[in-house]
Amino acid sequence: MYRYRLMAPGPTPVPESVLTKMALPIIHHRTEAFEKIVAEVREGLKWLYQTQNEILIFAASGTGAMEGAVVNLLSKNDRALVVDGGKFGERWWKICKAYGIAHDVIKVEWGQAVDAKVIEAKLKEHDYRAVFMQASETSTGVCHPIEAVSKLTKNLPNTALVVDAITALGVINIPTDDWGIDVLITGSQKALMLPPGLAFASVSKKALALCEKSDIPKFYFDFKRELKSIQENTTAWTPAVSLIIGLQEVLRMMKSEGLEGLFKRHAIQAKATREGLKAMGLKLYAPDAPSDAVTAVYSPEGMDAGKVVKSLKNKFNMTIAGGQDQAKGKIFRIGHLGYYDPMDILNVLAAVEFALIENGHKLTPGVGIGAAMKVLMEG
Numbered sequence: 001m002y003r004y005r006l007m008a009p010g011p012t013p014v015p016e017s018v019l020t021k022m023a024l025p026i027i028h029h030r031t032e033a034f035e036k037i038v039a040e041v042r043e044g045l046k047w048l049y050q051t052q053n054e055i056l057i058f059a060a061s062g063t064g065a066m067e068g069a070v071v072n073l074l075s076k077n078d079r080a081l082v083v084d085g086g087k088f089g090e091r092w093w094k095i096c097k098a099y100g101i102a103h104d105v106i107k108v109e110w111g112q113a114v115d116a117k118v119i120e121a122k123l124k125e126h127d128y129r130a131v132f133m134q135a136s137e138t139s140t141g142v143c144h145p146i147e148a149v150s151k152l153t154k155n156l157p158n159t160a161l162v163v164d165a166i167t168a169l170g171v172i173n174i175p176t177d178d179w180g181i182d183v184l185i186t187g188s189q190k191a192l193m194l195p196p197g198l199a200f201a202s203v204s205k206k207a208l209a210l211c212e213k214s215d216i217p218k219f220y221f222d223f224k225r226e227l228k229s230i231q232e233n234t235t236a237w238t239p240a241v242s243l244i245i246g247l248q249e250v251l252r253m254m255k256s257e258g259l260e261g262l263f264k265r266h267a268i269q270a271k272a273t274r275e276g277l278k279a280m281g282l283k284l285y286a287p288d289a290p291s292d293a294v295t296a297v298y299s300p301e302g303m304d305a306g307k308v309v310k311s312l313k314n315k316f317n318m319t320i321a322g323g324q325d326q327a328k329g330k331i332f333r334i335g336h337l338g339y340y341d342p343m344d345i346l347n348v349l350a351a352v353e354f355a356l357i358e359n360g361h362k363l364t365p366g367v368g369i370g371a372a373m374k375v376l377m378e379g
């Protein structure tokens with residue numbers, strides 16, 4: 001009865017024009033026609049990343065590019081610094097651990113952003129080869145201070161800053177070159193409005209110098225080999241052809257909205273979501289440094305957050321996300337990155353109001369939507 005509505009922080013909905021492009025008959029990848037597409041995508045990605053660096057494209061989920069960054073930048077005797085403030089921060093040290101790479105972890109309380117001063121102190125203690133962190137920690141809805149950290153690593157010639165921007169690129173302003181980010185990672189299924197299956201990593205000169213020295217075994221995720229290929233408008237191995245054709249369309253859409261337009265739309269949608277939820281009497285999980293990609297919010301006292309997620313699913317065929325690990329049952333998360341507009345926000349807030357009332361929370365119907373509308377009117 002109800003149309004399926006995907007309001008999770010990834011995967012996110014794919015625009016109709018992109019779906020139809022991807023449905024066309026497959027073309028061969030070693031052709032002039034496909035190289036032209038890759039050339040356009042290559043330039044489009046540089047525009048989106050705000051960089052002159054090349055961006056490598058892998059047929060993988062985002063984690064593939066994360067693993068790639070670890071095995072290409074580091075060597076066996078190197079030490080890495082990891083910021084862990086949630087499920088995705090955790091993934092950095094798990095990858096390091098899998099490859100036996102020495103690492104220190106800065107544990108950040110869930111719902112909080114890392115304090116750049118803690119990183120500064122750590123960088124004085126050890127000669128770290130890389131700092132691994134998230135721009136937007138999707139599991140907690142937190143935005144980490146990338147600009148402040150980039151100022152610390154920029155002038156260290158042998159310490160790379162590696163940023164997982166999978167729910168940040170195309171949402172908030174992260175100028176790769178201005179800030180001196182050495183590897184910026186993203187994936188297809190979040191702000192890029194595509195199905196899962198593509199992972200991206202930009203590589204700075206500093207990053208490439210580390211790649212030259214790296215002695216960790218690697219094969220598919222070989223940054224040096226992929227760099228050579230992308231400079232020839234191709235990929236080393238068979239690319240995910242249909243997804244790259246979809247990406248061409250996505251980048252055209254994003255370009256027509258413009259970077260400023262993208263950042264502004266996401267900021268307004270995020271603010272409307274936050275204000276709407278607060279007006280329902282709910283408490284934000286990350287009030288101090290909220291991400292504009294996803295909003296995490298506590299369910300009311302005594303109400304399992306899983307019930308809210310379930311009510312939305314059962315009543316409205318709508319998918320939002322629950323909490324993970326220590327936040328399971330306590331929070332639910334609404335995605336507002338990618339192919340959404342402000343009307344989608346009113347939609348999900350209305351559904352949350354229904355769900356809260358259904359589960360016994362007292363609120364005046366429309367109170368959250370009203371608060372969100374106010375934000376949209378001011379926008």
Ligand SMILES: *Cc1c(COP(=O)(O)O)cnc(C)c1O
Pocket residue numbers: 010061062063064088134136137138164166167187190196
């Ligand atoms: C989605 C996401 C990833 C990638 O996860 P995959 O399942 O490998 O695509 C990594 N980091 C963050 C912050 C994410 O939101």
